[in-house]
Amino acid sequence: xxxxxxxxxxxxxxxxxxxxxxxxxxxxxxxxxxxxxxxxxxxxxxxxxxxxxxxxxxxxxxxxxxxxxxxxxxxxxxxxxxxxxxxxxxxxxxxxxxxxxxxxxxxxxxxxxxxxxxxxxxxxxxxxxxxxxxxxxxxxxxxxxxxxxxxxxxxxxxxxxxxxxxxxxxxxxxxxxxxxxxxxxxxxxxxxxxxxxxxxxxxxxxxxxxxxxxxxxxxxxxxxxxxxxxxxxxxxxxxxxxxxxxxxxxxxxxxxxxxxxxxxxxxxxxxxxxxxxxxxxxxxxxxxxxxxxxxxxxxxxxxxxxxxxxxxxxxxxxxxxxxxxxxxxxxxxxxxxxxxxxxxxxxxxxxxxxxxxxxxxxxxxxx
Amino acid sequence: xxxxxxxxxxxxxxxxxxxxxxxxxxxxxxxxxxxxxxxxxxxxxxxxxxxxxxxxxxxxxxxxxxxxxxxxxxxxxxxxxxxxxxxxxxxxxxxxxxxxxxxxxxxxxxxxxxxxxxxxxxxxxxxxxxxxxxxxxxxxxxxxxxxxxxxxxxxxxxxxxxxxxxxxxxxxxxxxxxxxxxxxxxxxxxxxxxxxxxxxxxxxxxxxxxxxxxxxxxxxxxxxxxxxxxxxxxxxxxxxxxxxxxxxxxxxxxxxxxxxxxxxxxxxxxxxxxxxxxxxxxxxxxxxxxxxxxxxxxxxxxxxxxxxxxxxxxxxx
Numbered sequence: 001x002x003x004x005x006x007x008x009x010x011x012x013x014x015x016x017x018x019x020x021x022x023x024x025x026x027x028x029x030x031x032x033x034x035x036x037x038x039x040x041x042x043x044x045x046x047x048x049x050x051x052x053x054x055x056x057x058x059x060x061x062x063x064x065x066x067x068x069x070x071x072x073x074x075x076x077x078x079x080x081x082x083x084x085x086x087x088x089x090x091x092x093x094x095x096x097x098x099x100x101x102x103x104x105x106x107x108x109x110x111x112x113x114x115x116x117x118x119x120x121x122x123x124x125x126x127x128x129x130x131x132x133x134x135x136x137x138x139x140x141x142x143x144x145x146x147x148x149x150x151x152x153x154x155x156x157x158x159x160x161x162x163x164x165x166x167x168x169x170x171x172x173x174x175x176x177x178x179x180x181x182x183x184x185x186x187x188x189x190x191x192x193x194x195x196x197x198x199x200x201x202x203x204x205x206x207x208x209x210x211x212x213x214x215x216x217x218x219x220x221x222x223x224x225x226x227x228x229x230x231x232x233x234x235x236x237x238x239x240x241x242x243x244x245x246x247x248x249x250x251x252x253x254x255x256x257x258x259x260x261x262x263x264x265x266x267x268x269x270x271x272x273x274x275x276x277x278x279x280x281x282x283x284x285x286x287x288x289x290x291x292x293x294x295x296x297x298x299x300x301x302x303x304x305x306x307x308x309x310x311x312x313x314x315x316x317x318x319x320x321x322x323x324x325x326x327x328x329x330x331x332x333x334x335x336x337x338x339x340x341x342x343x344x345x346x347x348x349x350x351x352x353x354x355x356x357x358x359x360x361x362x363x364x365x366x367x
Numbered sequence: 368x369x370x371x372x373x374x375x376x377x378x379x380x381x382x383x384x385x386x387x388x389x390x391x392x393x394x395x396x397x398x399x400x401x402x403x404x405x406x407x408x409x410x411x412x413x414x415x416x417x418x419x420x421x422x423x424x425x426x427x428x429x430x431x432x433x434x435x436x437x438x439x440x441x442x443x444x445x446x447x448x449x450x451x452x453x454x455x456x457x458x459x460x461x462x463x464x465x466x467x468x469x470x471x472x473x474x475x476x477x478x479x480x481x482x483x484x485x486x487x488x489x490x491x492x493x494x495x496x497x498x499x500x501x502x503x504x505x506x507x508x509x510x511x512x513x514x515x516x517x518x519x520x521x522x523x524x525x526x527x528x529x530x531x532x533x534x535x536x537x538x539x540x541x542x543x544x545x546x547x548x549x550x551x552x553x554x555x556x557x558x559x560x561x562x563x564x565x566x567x568x569x570x571x572x573x574x575x576x577x578x579x580x581x582x583x584x585x586x587x588x589x590x591x592x593x594x595x596x597x598x599x600x601x602x603x604x605x606x607x608x609x610x611x612x613x614x615x616x617x618x619x620x621x622x623x624x625x626x627x628x629x630x631x632x633x634x635x636x637x638x639x640x641x642x643x644x645x646x647x648x649x650x651x652x653x654x655x656x657x658x659x660x661x662x663x664x665x666x667x668x669x670x671x672x673x674x675x676x677x678x679x680x681x682x683x684x
Contacts, residue, residue: 008497066499072573073492077504080489083543087521088511094520104523111527159415162408170387177667178416184594184662186602188620192627192655193422196443203425206442235419243673254394261396300605304628318518325519326609338517346514 008069098124098336104329117332124336134337136312137320144297144316147230149290155234156241157279161271163242164249179239187300190236195219198228219305222313232301248282249275284361292349295341317341423659430454430652437646453645454653464622468657470534471601471619475661478538478600483593485543490551491577508545525610536610537603537618544599547592554588555581587672594669598662619658627651 061069100117107113128134159179166172182190196202200217208216218228252274260270299318306314315323317337325334385391393399428447429437436448458464489508493501521540530536558581566576582589604620611617625631632647 008495063499070495070499070501073495073498074500074504076488076492076573076577077501079485080543080548081504081507083485083539084508084511084545087524087540087543088516091516091520091524092514094523095517097520097523109527109529110523114523162411165408166412167390167393168388169391173670175412175416177670178419180670180673181663181666182419184598184602184666186604186620186658188602188604188623188628189655189658192623193426195628196425196652197422201442203443203445210441239415239419258394258396261398267398303605304624307629321518326522331519331523335517335519338519342514342517349513 095335095339095342097332098339100332102332102335104331120332124332125340127333128337128340133315134320137315137317140314141295141297141316144226144229145294147226148233148297151227151230152233152238153287153290155238157245157283159238160242160245160249160279161275164246164275176239176242179242181239182236183240185236187236187304190232191301191304194228194232194235220308222310225305225309225313229298229301229305233298244282244286245279248279252278281361284356284359288349288352288356288361291352292345294348295345426652426655426659430649430656432646432649434644434646434649437648442648451644454649457645457650458653458657464619464626464654464657466615467617467619467622470616474534474537474618475597475600477534478542479593479597481538482542482544482547482596482600483589486548486551486592486596487577487582487589489543490548491555491573491581493548494552494555496556508548512545522609531610532613532616534616537606538600540606541599541603544596547595551585551588551592554585558584590669591672594665597665601658601661619654623654623658626654 067074094111094114097114097117099119099121100114101120101123102114102117104110104113106116163172163175163179166175185193198204198218200220202217202219205216208214218224221228256274257270260274265273295317297316297318299316299322302314302316302319303322306319311323318341321334321338321341323334324330324337328334425443425445429444431450431452431454432440432444432447433449433451433453436444459468492498493505495501525531525536525540530539562580562584563576566580571579602620604618604624607616607618607621611621630651
């Protein structure tokens with residue numbers, strides 16, 4: 001039953017005589033066959049009787065047969081699809097509370113109460129735009145984003161160039177193992193580790209105290225907090241970031257370097273004219289991803305340090321939503337703020353992709 | 368040593384395996400590396416590694432010291448004097464931290480198994496090109512990467528489903544990562560079609576193909592994805608902080624926030640802590656080491672597969 005031998009891709013069913021292109025073997029394994037060849041044609045023809053007969057002759061199958069053949073596969077995707085529908089799509093619909101005066105106590109069940117809450121249009125949004133706390137969170141978000149872009153983003157690239165130039169295999173593996181490690185630490189651990197170094201009872205403060213200086217505590221200093229946050233991020237993730245660049249570097253053919261050397265290019269010129277251009281698409285892709293995600297600047301990290309450093313320095317959009325919604329139980333207000341973030345984020349992703357395409361690079365999705 | 372290796376490749380005896388610590392032969396066209404450049408590289412690399420290892424060293428060393436050593440050092444200890452496991456004995460002899468560690472282990476194991484089962488099935492279901500509806504299902508998953516639902520509606524939903532104060536709230540909402548599914552799917556699609564066809568001709572169904580052929584061939588990527596999921600569950604604390612109200616149910620990370628970050632006293636410890644051998648600081652550091660050990664031990668084993676795991680899943684729709 002499930003072990004049907006009905007072919008799945010057109011090329012599988014085809015004999016070489018029917019289509020010479022299939023015989024090269026590359027066709028049937030390409031993941032995304034161009035739509036014009038399979039998808040759209042079968043779609044436009046499935047309606048007409050003569051079309052379906054022609055399709056059958058060419059190895060096209062009716063939906064009923066395809067369903068019988070592929071039902072196991074569809075069944076396999078069901079658990080994941082269900083989880084995604086319940087925990088990603090249903091909450092998207094739940095965003096309607098942003099346009100309501102939502103009251104969780106209208107019903108036994110907080111989610112059912114959404115259907116009974118009164119609609120108030122854009123009132124929550126007006127309240128948000130009039131709140132100076134919101135604009136302060138927006139400002140903090142952007143400041144942190146730009147700091148991360150300037151201070152964090154180049155470091156993995158430089159580290160990757162460095163690691164790539166290390167030729168001893170064991171040294172290289174060891175350095176990579178150490179640099180990847182902090183990526184797997186939880187934010188709680190990273191923040192507590194930083195407390196032991198930069199905190200009021202940390203090793204720096206302790207050493208200074210023994211030499212007569214008092215009062216060193218970076219963890220509670222709102223002035224330097226944005227740099228501390230960026231430093232924590234560098235410590236945790238800069239090492240992990242090199243992995244993508246290393247892969248791009250390992251795909252550069254050695255012949256290029258040899259040819260350039262033959263033409264008299266030195267180390268630095270080879271790096272400038274061969275290595276860096278090889279990294280360009282990866283850098284563009286990561287920049288697009290980063291800009292698209294600009295409004296997310298470390299939610300857990302900032303939430304953990306909120307109490308120590310104060311709201312003024314640490315409040316960003318995500319923590320603003322958390323504070324108003326989860327802590328103050330003003331769900332509609334917080335959902336509206338979250339919705340603003342969602343839409344601005346979506347616009348940023350699409351814009352960043354557009355810019356990448358205009359510059360001739362691949363974005364997250366193809367044009 | 369370097370004198371031999373600095374010779375051009377064709378002059379050296381062939382087929383002798385070089386030590387992995389030594390540099391492989393330099394291509395003839397490449398200039399000899401400058402001494403200053405090598406020294407500079409070594410310095411930067413050592414400093415980077417030191418910046419990562421030194422804080423961990425302090426934490427681990429301090430957790431192994433007696434109260435006397437810690438008091439003498441005035442707090443954190445850099446150079447150890449003797450080793451004592453009192454802090455660990457205290458933490459693991461019942462009480463808040465031990466329970467939290469067990470909760471974390473349980474959630475991590477159950478969650479990782481569940482996530483892996485769901486993700487592998489879905490990835491295989493989507494990996495056979497030309498199958499019915501796979502494009503639509505794939506788009507449904509991909510769309511979630513562009514628009515997040517937001518914290519508040521998710522919170523209301525989890526509450527509405529009655530999952531507050533159950534461990535389901537720590538597993539189900541974050542059980543599926545679309546990115547991980549894409550990585551697995553890309554890897555499964557790279558498996559030779561001939562192999563799968565031959566199994567199908569021999570009468571194997573999709574379940575058997577997945578179990579007997581696809582999964583054994585994908586051990587590397589399965590290990591990487593399992594590590595990603597496990598680290599995710601082990602490190603998570605936010606969901607526990609909003610969905611759990613019962614302090615006894617809290618996982619290790621949340622207890623760590625209370626004990627180390629907010630400097631609260633652990634519940635259910637013996638009086639020894641306040642008076643005797645054991646320093647409160649050593650206890651805090653021991654909690655951090657408990658949270659650190661599983662990842663520090665596991666991730667290096669999977670390291671050589673990282674590149675494969677990360678790159679087969681280039682996010683392209």
